[in-house]
Amino acid sequence: MTEPAEIFSSVEARTVYHKWEVKYEIKSPDCYKKLVITINGRSPGPTIFAQQGDTVFVELKNSLWTENVAVHWHGIRQLGTPWSDGAEGVTQCPILPGETFIYRFVVDRAGTYLYHGHYGMQRAAGLYGSIIVSLPEGVPEPFSYDYDQNIILNDWYHASTNEQAAGLSAIPFVFVGEPQSLLINGRGKYNCSLSTASGSAAGVCNTTNPECSPYSLTVVPGKTYRLRIGSLTSLSALAFEIEGHDMTVVEADGNYVEPFAIRNLYIYSGETYSVLVKADQDSSRNYWATINVVARNPATPTGLAIFNYNPNHPQKQPPTAPATGPLWNDTASRLAQSLAFRARQGFINKPPVTADRVIVLLNTQNKIDGHFKWSLNNLSLILPQTPYLVALKENLTGAFAQDPPPDGYDVANYDIHSLAENVNATSSNRIYRLRFNSTVDVILQNANSMTVKNSETHPWHLHGHDFWVHGNTAPLHPYGWTALRFRADNPGVWAFHCHVESHFYMGMGVVFEEGIEKVGELPSSIRGCGES
């Protein structure tokens, strides 16, 4: 990994300004009407286009009625602006209804990034979008293409996020279940005949609503397209493919990778990739672009978009059946793709040879007072009332438990392949405090869940950093492990958590502090909750 920002720092800094209003609106992303959190009337929200080195201002007005909000800029490292990370409870108080909050941060590196709600389960209500950071004027990408296109993937539930959270918090536990639809650029198609809603619910589902006509990507025969693909699913790991077209992966989470060809792109929540695809097939017809659920036994129909060869009609159905995707339980293929990523020649940023500290995190499903939870080394994260960043900077030692969580677990006596003998865990708001500029290894160890012969997939995402493996989100496969290395060189407080919306809600995360004494004066706008 290089730091091109340093090379081109002499380029004049620009400012990208967005004014957003966040509110609830009735929308039909998959033809089924429900309340959606929109930004300026849209879900996904507006794409932020910026150039490397730009300063992005987002002036966000919360026009929800009774709900607070916070937005995280996923993949942006927030160098020098840890208070703009948007992680409620970690870096800021939530933004109250009627309030306007200004996020300000520098996009220091070209690449494909995301943004999304980071409060409660608001991301799943439709609060998400893309950030595209281009290279400075005149600087070429290390690969060539004709056009650039953004594709954001999601899964979609008809239950409100409050209903989902009510189930997750209930005794007995009610899981959110498999999503009703998969969305490509905010569009899916629910099979309305399954809904059988009538009476007062009549008109709830309407497959002829233009809001849910499939996204169509129009291509010119012979041209090469850079597809910037990001996933913000609540639950689903996806396989993305374009019928009859090979794809070449060139970027992962903002890092150039050694190009390699794939038919299916496996993509986990919180990941972004750039793939190159050439419109080199029979141009007399259109092709399906599809997403299918993998890693869980799918109960959700294929998500569809149209890869449209100009001048065919953009909504002309391809003559073929959409792909049903690879075998959902072919973990080996997914692991193979995870291991295939290599930093691109000429853009290699070698990791430190040794680590100063190794933290081993056992990923387990647990019970606390009868409630289902997820834990790391038996601690299930509950965020404090006072954001960690405020508490640490102001030395408010009563704001959270000061004793550190454990750096490991009893490896010798824990059988990750079996049901745990004791599923009890503890709620905790303890954090890992890292020595500034030290090198940290994190080993994530997956385990059997509370279900016999079941281990889930956990896409882990680290705020404020890249890590070596390949990006800032890495999938932890069933029964598997992943070792990550990162430099604790970004003063601030950073969440590290599973990107599955329900898993983080149920405590699957830890928090790292590093160099708090180097953090500048906190803006007063992040305060207003908890102790002060």
Add this chain to the structure above:
Amino acid sequence: MTEPAEIFSSVEARTVYHKWEVKYEIKSPDCYKKLVITINGRSPGPTIFAQQGDTVFVELKNSLWTENVAVHWHGIRQLGTPWSDGAEGVTQCPILPGETFIYRFVVDRAGTYLYHGHYGMQRAAGLYGSIIVSLPEGVPEPFSYDYDQNIILNDWYHASTNEQAAGLSAIPFVFVGEPQSLLINGRGKYNCSLSTASGSAAGVCNTTNPECSPYSLTVVPGKTYRLRIGSLTSLSALAFEIEGHDMTVVEADGNYVEPFAIRNLYIYSGETYSVLVKADQDSSRNYWATINVVARNPATPTGLAIFNYNPNHPQKQPPTAPATGPLWNDTASRLAQSLAFRARQGFINKPPVTADRVIVLLNTQNKIDGHFKWSLNNLSLILPQTPYLVALKENLTGAFAQDPPPDGYDVANYDIHSLAENVNATSSNRIYRLRFNSTVDVILQNANSMTVKNSETHPWHLHGHDFWVHGNTAPLHPYGWTALRFRADNPGVWAFHCHVESHFYMGMGVVFEEGIEKVGELPSSIRGCGES
């Protein structure tokens, strides 16, 4: 109206302590499952029982996930504690998720009162309950009865409050419509065959769920019952009756009234009454207690409870058909009841002979930027980010517009019986500042809505005061007017608004300030939003 608190102030003050947790839970109040805001797992929440002169502490923990909350103590005058009135935006900032807020207030007068959410439309989500204040030990009521029973009425919608608010805010406007059910003590019965929900919604409606078995009031033959009846409907004016039994009204909104007999008690949102009823009918059977919608063309089935003569089975159905109530559009009968209330002999607190100020408020339905609104003298209330109480006490003149709203309208040229020529209004956060201890008359003038030949019913509720007419809530009948008189003798800032949930949401309210300089030091807990 007397002030017995002064008479018995030598009685030792007691403390009533409640610890509440407010959260969302799936409940079936009318047999139809939906998310309900509960207090300690219940909706309606726990009844607060206290004695005149007691200090009530409610330690309220907000365990909603992303929503703030505030609770108003309806009918409690908050003498000396205006910051405990619970009106978000007026007297406090909203309580954030995870936070605990302590309401502390003295219940200075015996009577029947209510509490409910006063933020967004949370009252309609089930956040409500009763306050029963008894006379001091040894002090007799001016009427006799054997037992005391609390009955709280509501209407109920299956759409979430966010869905309701989305419709009210939409262009075109989508009204919340008539409620699906009427609830007596939190129980109703929806006709599940109307729902035809199946597929993923199967099990949503279940009439055999014990949660929705009718409330049964067991009476002993020959005994007299004091029913303390309160209504917190979102929309509906109700007629309450007990089959075959006369009722005698003895209390209204905490004031003793000259007893009078009725068959139907007309009750509007925000009102409370005590009626005496004697179990003097054939005791071999049970009787229906019913509520029916009046003042709007009803589309909601009768709400049912069972008036159960001991020892019949409490759920034994009466052999008769439930009453369908009086004619919904018999405004004359309702007006007659409104005019029938007289303060009880021996408890008359005479109004000042003259008023120092007369404020005439024209009630109109309007449009602002295409959105439907309600206005007073063409101003539609929008609460400021900084609660008025904080803004006024701290002299934060930028927090709201400082120019006063008008004390009247162009009476000569406004035809209240016709559609307005110009329906435009203005959003405003201006307030009426009253001279402390002055006497204020408010004349509410109803008018035609934006629908031809339609004028709605508006139950107006004044915080922090009784007024002369009879209580602290008064119904404004279609095309009618009501004149109220009150003394501006309670230092603080007080909302005065239509108690229909959607009407207040759409701006139907004003705010009075009086004696702000006499308000004590504000607790820091009410702050944390807007300017400071």
